[in-house]
Amino acid sequence: MKKLLVATRNKGKAQEIKNLIGDFFDDVLTLLDFAENIHIIEDGKTFEENALKKAKSIYGLYRLPTLADDSGLEVDALGGRPGVYSARYAGDNATDEERIKKLLEELKDVPYEKRDAQFVCVLVFIDENGRVYQTKGVCRGKIGFEPRGENGFGYDPIFIPEGYSVTFAELETDEKNRISHRARAFEKLKMILGEIYNEDTGTERHPWNYL
Ligand SMILES: O=c1nc[nH]c2c1ncn2[C@H]1C[C@H](O)[C@@H](COP(=O)(O)OP(=O)(O)OP(=O)(O)O)O1
Numbered sequence: 001m002k003k004l005l006v007a008t009r010n011k012g013k014a015q016e017i018k019n020l021i022g023d024f025f026d027d028v029l030t031l032l033d034f035a036e037n038i039h040i041i042e043d044g045k046t047f048e049e050n051a052l053k054k055a056k057s058i059y060g061l062y063r064l065p066t067l068a069d070d071s072g073l074e075v076d077a078l079g080g081r082p083g084v085y086s087a088r089y090a091g092d093n094a095t096d097e098e099r100i101k102k103l104l105e106e107l108k109d110v111p112y113e114k115r116d117a118q119f120v121c122v123l124v125f126i127d128e129n130g131r132v133y134q135t136k137g138v139c140r141g142k143i144g145f146e147p148r149g150e151n152g153f154g155y156d157p158i159f160i161p162e163g164y165s166v167t168f169a170e171l172e173t174d175e176k177n178r179i180s181h182r183a184r185a186f187e188k189l190k191m192i193l194g195e196i197y198n199e200d201t202g203t204e205r206h207p208w209n210y211l
């Protein structure tokens with residue numbers, strides 16, 4: 001019975017991770033399944049630092065295979081903000097709606113041509129032996145002028161991925177999970193998991209190729 005612990009409290013993110021992880025693990029648990037109220041302070045300056053901190057904190061407690069996802073939205077017109085502060089952009093206890101409202105307000109005078117942005121996802125995986133692996137995925141797009149769609153979570157209702165005219169929240173779950181920043185980071189992670197857990201792939205084990 002192979003377990004994976006996912007160091008997240010975000011329901012939407014947890015669901016996507018369960019859809020994206022594949023069948024390397026029999027059981028995928030998140031912090032939402034734990035009785036204890038584990039709280040990790042995300043004080044890193046980069047997605048990489050925060051993902052590593054989340055993964056190490058949980059691995060240190062349970063010594064089981066552990067995955068952390070640190071992600072966020074970088075808006076070109078704002079010099080990359082909110083970036084690593086995406087979750088806390090409108091204060092610690094704000095809702096997704098409040099974060100979206102604040103971002104739209106900040107961008108109210110920015111024309112469509114200048115509303116480029118990207119979602120970034122950094123995954124850190126620590127295996128049962130304590131080895132650390134990291135992957136990253138980026139998805140470019142535009143910030144819309146008003147929220148549209150009901151699917152997904154977070155900033156999905158205002159993010160229009162490149163090549164589309166609808167928001168992430170208007171896409172079917174499966175479609176978002178084919179093209180998102182998280183999907184791209186998972187494609188690389190799954191190559192690594194394939195090498196760690198299916199030794200018969202015949203490929204050499206050089207995880208740094210996937211950074
Ligand atoms: O696909 C996405 N679609 C919409 N919004 C997204 C996405 N991916 C990240 N985001 C937003 C949510 C949150 O405002 C921030 C991530 O912050 P981040 O610290 O990584 O996650 P979190 O605090 O919500 O949960 P946790 O740290 O427990 O995993 O970027």
Ligand SMILES: [Mg+2]
Nearest residue numbers: 010042070087
């Ligand atoms: Mg967080």
